[in-house]
Amino acid sequence: MDPEEARTEYLDLFNKIQALAPGDWTKVTPDKAGWVCDRPLGTEGTQVSFDTSRSPLSREEMDVLHDKVKALFEATGFNLRQEIDDGPNFARHTVVLGPDKFSMGFGTGKYGITLSGNTRCFADPEGKFR
Template identity: 70%
Template sequence: MDPEQARKEYLDLFTRIQALAPGDWGVVVPPDIKGDVCRLPDRSDGTQFSIDLHRDPLSREEMDILHDKAKALFEATGFTVKQESDGGPNFVRHTDVFGPDKFVMGLTTGKYGISLGGNARCVPDPEGKFR
């Protein structure tokens, strides 16, 4: 996979999860976002894309539905999905997906807001033209 494929894979899933919680996310992810340097298994530098966005909360019932839908979307990737809930008064809940080459994306909801973020795969970019 090259950096453009990794960026597209990540942004496609990111925007699909965002669409499950419509409303004001405050920022539109730029389609030409630049990557960051990351370390490949052979200890060389690769490129990885990272995005983190936040928005106001939904009702608790809407957030539960959001996590169920996010889990289904994450499971469709074939990557590892993990869900946790703290059970406390702020009803914090996490749905995370872990994929190959350091791919990770997480959806966190709670009484005070919703957060979506993570990192694309770390892929070779020998000329550094994507960062």
């Protein structure tokens, strides 16, 4: 996968999730530099992260939102994990892990909503994206 394919794959899912909870999300900086990651056969690649957050919704709205996010994550065919904390902050996390170190996590709680993760580790022999 080349850098643009990795970026597009990640941001397509990222944007779909943001659209499920319209509102005042923090600005995403998609052109920031990535970092070194390990590729097969001992080679190095680059991985780019994207992060955003917004104010919380009601607990009921966030529970419905997690169900929708879970459905989108399941559609990727990647590994899915959910964690729920029934404590006073009602934190809940839904995470998807894919090939080549792809990851995306969606978290909600009393103080806000977060969406973050990393693109696949892609070949970057010239260090152009770090």
